Amino acid sequence: MFPGIPTCVEVSQEVTDYLEGDLPAWRRALTRMHLLGCSACRELVRQFTLVKGAVAGVPPAADDALAQDTRQDLLAHFAGGAPDEPDP
Numbered sequence: 001m002f003p004g005i006p007t008c009v010e011v012s013q014e015v016t017d018y019l020e021g022d023l024p025a026w027r028r029a030l031t032r033m034h035l036l037g038c039s040a041c042r043e044l045v046r047q048f049t050l051v052k053g054a055v056a057g058v059p060p061a062a063d064d065a066l067a068q069d070t071r072q073d074l075l076a077h078f079a080g081g082a083p084d085e086p087d088p
């Protein structure tokens, strides 16, 4: 039995696999055929593509780590005594 073009529900369930290239070639081809005739699913794929790009573009939380290091340096500095303290 040869499966037909997937429904909108099936496309929405498989959209991540479709974008990741995890669908079998025949399934991918049928999904593309569905997308050709379905603007709603094309929009869905477009939005998933945007979300994927946004997630991939987020840098690691380097700023937080840097702020923590700076805070610890300052704490260590102040714990060692004030440098401007006048000599007796």
Ligand SMILES: [Zn+2]
Pocket (backbone or CB within 6 Å): 007, 008, 011, 034, 038, 040, 041
């Ligand atoms: Zn559809």
